[in-house]
Amino acid sequence: MSLAYLSYRPSRWLVGVSALLALPAAIADERVQVVTSFSILADMVENVGGEHVEVTSLVAADGDAHVYSPSPGDARSLANADLVVFNGLLFEGWMERLISASDYSGALVTATDGIELLSFAAHDEHGHDDHEDHADHDHGNEDPHAWQDMQQAEVYIANIRDGLITADADNADAYRANAEQYLQEMATADAEIRALIDEIPASTSVITGHDSFGYFSSAYGVNFLSPVGLSTEADPSGASMAALVDVIAQENVQALFHENMTNQSIITQLAEETGLPIAGTLYADALTAEGEASTYLGMMRHNARVLHEALAKPGHEKPGHDDHQRDHDDHDHSEHNH
Ligand SMILES: [Zn+2]
Numbered sequence: 001m002s003l004a005y006l007s008y009r010p011s012r013w014l015v016g017v018s019a020l021l022a023l024p025a026a027i028a029d030e031r032v033q034v035v036t037s038f039s040i041l042a043d044m045v046e047n048v049g050g051e052h053v054e055v056t057s058l059v060a061a062d063g064d065a066h067v068y069s070p071s072p073g074d075a076r077s078l079a080n081a082d083l084v085v086f087n088g089l090l091f092e093g094w095m096e097r098l099i100s101a102s103d104y105s106g107a108l109v110t111a112t113d114g115i116e117l118l119s120f121a122a123h124d125e126h127g128h129d130d131h132e133d134h135a136d137h138d139h140g141n142e143d144p145h146a147w148q149d150m151q152q153a154e155v156y157i158a159n160i161r162d163g164l165i166t167a168d169a170d171n172a173d174a175y176r177a178n179a180e181q182y183l184q185e186m187a188t189a190d191a192e193i194r195a196l197i198d199e200i201p202a203s204t205s206v207i208t209g210h211d212s213f214g215y216f217s218s219a220y221g222v223n224f225l226s227p228v229g230l231s232t233e234a235d236p237s238g239a240s241m242a243a244l245v246d247v248i249a250q251e252n253v254q255a256l257f258h259e260n261m262t263n264q265s266i267i268t269q270l271a272e273e274t275g276l277p278i279a280g281t282l283y284a285d286a287l288t289a290e291g292e293a294s295t296y297l298g299m300m301r302h303n304a305r306v307l308h309e310a311l312a313k314p315g316h317e318k319p320g321h322d323d324h325q326r327d328h329d330d331h332d333h334s335e336h337n338h
Helices: 003-008 017-022 037-050 072-079 093-101 121-126 150-167 168-196 215-221 238-250 265-274 294-310
Strands: 032-036 051-059 084-086 105-111 205-207 223-225 252-258 278-282
Touching: 032 037, 032 150, 037 084, 037 150, 037 168, 037 294, 072 093, 072 150, 084 093, 084 150, 105 150, 121 168, 150 168, 150 215, 168 215, 168 294, 205 294, 215 223, 238 265, 252 265, 252 294, 265 278, 278 294
Parallel strands: 032 051, 032 084, 084 105, 205 223, 205 252, 252 278
Antiparallel strands: none
16 A cells, blocks of 8 residues: 555554554644643543544653643643643643643633532542541542543543544544444443442442542442542641541451552551551553553453452452451451451
């Protein structure tokens, strides 16, 4: 196949990197330049935009968007963008400051526009009763982590599709078709996740690095506790750590999980204090650079599978159980020790 053929008729199936590199520069430059605040949005835009977009994520894989500091290069990326996509709900407050500082005036998508908001207080209905010590004064009461519920994430996809159509109306049909295809893949993954989490007893609680799984809990189940609030900007206080240890003694907490983008030492410390096992890593606010969790769908499937492996079939010993120092536990966990 010749370059000349490609140059006037780029085929839809030519989506591989090598195919794109083979395109003449004039064609590559016509791709819509999209800047996203973080990696999960970048993957969504790549799925809806397909070969018509070139996506730059300001916060890279495994990065923590809560505490990111934009660089001068990020301002230049915005200056060259045709479309900017960010989460909103003060997930990445620096992004709104960067947009106004850079005089960006192009198409803008707030991915959470139109979602069903889950308030911080609503978490209490799911067993999070330790939050009064670490109410998050710099942030609203609205949980920004809505991508953790795939049905809320459908709103993200509709917003991204509409933003791409605004920025590049010529390819509107492609964006609509890609979005429809991706929504079907999301529905399949959503059903798989529901089936896995349904096998975990409803009373089960786990602990993660920060309150990133409220939407997951609301949509699928499992109670999530954490030593800090909705953002990672503040370290946990001694009082909030002590309060959490008390909650662990009272609730059916089965395991701790690291998050891929937050400081793991807090969870490690809690494991040492409580004797509970660290049952794996959950992908909270960022994808990984490679592997299963390098896509949004893969990340959601990974989290459900890791939770299922650790928490389904209560009363059975979990692999690796003996590796943890449960003898040091000074709380009554006899119900877990069969
Ligand atoms: Zn977060």
